[in-house]
Amino acid sequence: TSDMKVDVLVIGAGPSGCVASAYLHQQGLNVKVVEKTTFPRFVIGESLLPRCMEHFEEVGLLEALKAANFEIKRGARFLRDDIVCNFDFSDKHSEGWDWTWQVPRAEFDTILAKEVEKMGVTISFEHEVVAVDIADNGTSTTTIHDADGNPYQVEAKFIVDSSGYGRVLPRLLDLDKPSSIPEHSSIFGHVKDVNRPEGEEGTLITFDVLDKDTWFWVIPFSNGDTSLGFVGKNEFIDSFEGDTSERLKTMFKQSDYYYERFKDAPLLFEPKSIRNYSKAVTKFYGNGFVLTGNSAEFLDPVFSSGVTFATESALKSAKLISKQLKGEPVDWEEDYANYIKSGVDVFATYVKEWYTGNLQTLFFHRPENPEVKRQICAVLAGYVWDKTNPFVTKHNRIVKTLAHLINMENEKSASV
Numbered sequence: 579t580s581d582m583k584v585d586v587l588v589i590g591a592g593p594s595g596c597v598a599s600a601y602l603h604q605q606g607l608n609v610k611v612v613e614k615t616t617f618p619r620f621v622i623g624e625s626l627l628p629r630c631m632e633h634f635e636e637v638g639l640l641e642a643l644k645a646a647n648f649e650i651k652r653g654a655r656f657l658r659d660d661i662v663c664n665f666d667f668s669d670k671h672s673e674g675w676d677w678t679w680q681v682p683r684a685e686f687d688t689i690l691a692k693e694v695e696k697m698g699v700t701i702s703f704e705h706e707v708v709a710v711d712i713a714d715n716g717t718s719t720t721t722i723h724d725a726d727g728n729p730y731q732v733e734a735k736f737i738v739d740s741s742g743y744g745r746v747l748p749r750l751l752d753l754d755k756p757s758s759i760p761e762h763s764s765i766f767g768h769v770k771d772v773n774r775p776e777g778e779e780g781t782l783i784t785f786d787v788l789d790k791d792t793w794f795w796v797i798p799f800s801n802g803d804t805s806l807g808f809v810g811k812n813e814f815i816d817s818f819e820g821d822t823s824e825r826l827k828t829m830f831k832q833s834d835y836y837y838e839r840f841k842d843a844p845l846l847f848e849p850k851s852i853r854n855y856s857k858a859v860t861k862f863y864g865n866g867f868v869l870t871g872n873s874a875e876f877l878d879p880v881f882s883s884g885v886t887f888a889t890e891s892a893l894k895s896a897k898l899i900s901k902q903l904k905g906e907p908v909d910w911e912e913d914y915a916n917y918i919k920s921g922v923d924v925f926a927t928y929v930k931e932w933y934t935g936n937l938q939t940l941f942f943h944r945p946e947n948p949e950v951k952r953q954i955c956a957v958l959a960g961y962v963w964d965k966t967n968p969f970v971t972k973h974n975r976i977v978k979t980l981a982h983l984i985n986m987e988n989e990k991s992a993s994v
């Protein structure tokens with residue numbers, strides 16, 4: 579016997595859990611969210627994509643976010659040696675939002691969770707899901723530890739696992755599988771941006787490319803702090819000595835462009851590190867449950883797709899759950915798994931082609947081809963389901979082919 583019955587149990591109150599629970603609640607369903615930590619809590623994932631604005635808008639979370647005055651992100655800048663590649667979201671192939679934000683997630687996620695509570699959803703903070711038992715008819719009994727460690731059980735018609743790095747159902751139901759993305763690791767932290775230049779230069783989100791496998795991000799926030807993070811192969815990240823502060827500071831010496839700005843910037847906490855962050859699962863849904871956001875899949879931070887994928891999958895799955903619980907038939911394979919996979923596959927190709935160097939060849943080739951750039955820009959804005967974009971529909975060939983042509987052209991001009 580359970581202590582409580584709900585329609586839907588949502589695990590995790592990050593962006594994915596908040597978007598799912600807001601939608602389900604608006605459909606008149608009885609939703610409970612359990613969140614292991616207390617908010618505000620730190621989580622990485624600070625650069626958003628325009629596409630996710632649609633999700634927050636649709637479930638009524640956008641206005642509260644707007645009021646927080648986060649730094650506006652209108653594009654993204656990639657640097658390599660002295661070549662600059664600037665994407666402007668207002669100049670892209672697909673229809674849709676042309677701006678978003680760069681956000682300290684502790685604050686951002688707290689606003690989302692508070693708004694969802696205001697709508698009438700119960701979020702139990704410091705409650706941790708420890709076990710799940712799903713019956714053949716999909717009804718589940720979940721064991722949760724409350725803040726004092728006391729166990730209780732919740733019966734639900736459906737579970738949304740939005741537990742992010744907690745990966746609750748992939749762990750409990752043994753759904754993990756190796757990711758197809760090459761292994762990389764990261765060290766990241768926040769600094770007080772004491773030397774921030776005036777104007778756009780100070781607030782631009784930038785990806786500084788050191789070599790094919792190694793890059794770092796600069797994500798300035800509107801509160802005057804900036805997020806800095808290095809990404810590289812494990813061997814690169816492991817080759818630096820000392821604690822994470824020392825390692826981050828030493829790595830920073832490699833950036834000609836940013837070293838002066840950040841060399842004296844005080845770190846706001848001991849930087850964090852994460853190894854082999856890419857994750858994948860054997861299935862995105864099952865009898866009585868669905869995986870959303872990072873709990874389902876995480877590729878790589880290079881195109882900032884994490885939160886957008888988290889909210890896209892949350893909203894999509896919430897719509898299907900609501901249909902199903904109203905007695906309508908739902909084709910989870912077609913309308914969830916295949917839909918989500920088609921978007922993830924586009925990003926996966928771009929991530930892989932980033933690390934083969936092919937995409938970098940396209941980004942940094944001069945002169946730029948404006949049409950190609952607009953089409954790639956739409957992908958980078960998160961519009962990876964737009965079938966009018968050849969950089970979506972032909973993703974697994976087009977980047978490779980164009981890079982090959984550019985390389986041949988370069989070889990030809992080098993040999994003249």
Ligand code: FAD
Pocket residue numbers: 589590591592593594595612613614615621622623624625626627705706707708740741742743744745746764766807852855870871872873876878879882883884885886888
């Ligand atoms: P989360 O935001 O992780 O939320 C999950 C919640 O579930 C947490 O609050 C957690 O406490 C809770 N939880 C966990 N276990 C349990 C449990 N047992 N019981 C109850 N609750 C539980 N994404 C971007 O969009 N932009 C970026 O710039 C970006 N940069 C990144 C850089 C790096 C190095 C990495 C590794 C990732 C980055 N990401 C980025 C990805 C981003 O972190 C995630 O995709 C995003 O946070 C996913 O949101 P979510 O809602 O799925 O999970």
